[in-house]
Amino acid sequence: MAQVSINNASGEWGLSTDSGERARLLQSPSVDIAPKNEGEPSPGGLDRGTTSTLGAIFIVVNACLGAGLLNFPAAFSTAGGVAAGIVLQMAMLVFIISGLVILAYCSQASNERTYQEVVWAVCGKLTGVLCEVAIAVYTFGTCIAFLIIIGDQQDKIIAVMAKEPEGAGGSPWYTDRKFTISLTAFLFILPLSIPREIGFQKYASFLSVVGTWYVTAIIIIKYIWPDKEMTPADILSRPASWIAVFNAMPTICFGFQCHVSSVPVFNSMQRPEVKTWGGVVTAAMVIALAVYTGTGICGFLTFGAAVDPDVLLSYPSEDVAVAVARAFIILSVLTSYPILHFCGRAVVEGLWLRYQGMPVEEDVGRERRRRVLQTLLWFLLTLLLALFIPDIGKVISVIGGLAACFIFIFPGLCLIQAKLSEMEEVKPASWWAMVSYGILLVTLGAFIFGQTTANAIFVDLLA
Secondary structure, three states, X not given: OOOOOOOOOHHHHOOOOOHHHHHHHHOOOOOOOOOOOOOOOOHHHOOOOOEOHHHHHHHHHHHHOOHHHHHHHHHHHHHOOHHHHHHHHHHHHHHHHHHHHHHHHHHHHHOOOOHHHHHHHHHOHHHHHHHHHHHHHHHHHHHHHHHHHHHHHHHHHHHHHHOOOOOOOOOOHHHOHHHHHXXXXXXXXXXXXXXXXXXXXXXXXXXXXXXXXXXXXXHHHHHHOOOOOOOOOOOOOOOOOHHHXXXXXXXXXXXXXXXXXXXXXXXXXXXXXXHHHHHHHHHHHHHHHHHHHHHHHHHHHHHHHHOOOOHHHHOOOOOHHHHHHHXXXXXXXXXXXXXXXXXXXXXXXXHHHHHHOOOOOOOHHHHHHHHHHHHHHHHHHHHHHHHHOOOHHHHHHHHHHHHHHHHHHHHHHHHHHXXXXXXXXXXXXXXXXXXXXXXXXXXHHHHHHHHHHHHHHHHHOOO
């Protein structure tokens, strides 16, 4: 593919020359990328990586699947049943895959290796800053959701260990939800979040994948062979309204959002070509679709409209197989929080250094003090909010709206800007088709984000 120069003059917006450093800071810990070397360009303008096609599929699936899995049965209930949930997922999957391909195209054209660097190079300073702020807020919100998930699963496990009904009065102080979340966070999450590098976290990805597949298998098995005490409530067969269908979109966006980490994965491939990448993300999204659909259908049909926003909370506390699933989820979240915090911290650090006009290569002591302060502030704020926002559904709705920005809005803006720069080289019909599609992506993302924000303000806060 011919190289297209898209807003490539970094000095035009006062960009620092440390883009390679920021790329390495924000790359996925599962991805192996060599630093950019201006003197030795590889074919296509990017250094060749070491990740095979199969490896790239695995990494994308791993980035896609996660704690969002627990919310899909409730999303099917919100959408109005199995048929509506499947149709909604299939329709959104087209835009999700196209967004991933657009990002790879723009990464190759702009010679940048991370999501936010691509947006900076293609769309300019203002959009780039907005993208970085969105990443910081998204990772912050997801960290809150992770702490809530830990509390939800611990409540069930502690109820079994203490042999007391959940929420029973007179429980010991050490079984209180606020205490258990805080203790777990201080003992495990905080020490893992302070280090400057997170290379050691790459070994946790296998555990996360095993846990996700185990949870899916348990939900499917429990639907096929249900326990006697589990009787479903009303099984919806059609959506109550179109608004109900749209309300399920944020959960699907949160589940399928792997776009921020997809750009480093693309550049880590042995053959970073857009056509090959299209096959990689299509295969990965089909696998993720199968997992999410299986979980959503079986979890919804098991409990009906009474399904909890966190489906594991709908199962009895005494179920041993489900208790193992809860333990897997806790371990997965314990290792995922530091990774997301690392990405958010790196974005905040980049914004701060750019605002101050400071180089990355600064005094190590100053960097350490600032990192520890940022980590403590981030950790304490997420913990405090998690203790007083017990409903995981509300948090998922808000960060799902932000996920729509990464899936639709920013890729759409990149496509529009890229095609505007190619206006004289591309046939008018093709140019208009691509620009129109970019506008469609931006409009759809803005609608989901706007609806989610409106619900959070006018429904949740005013209720």
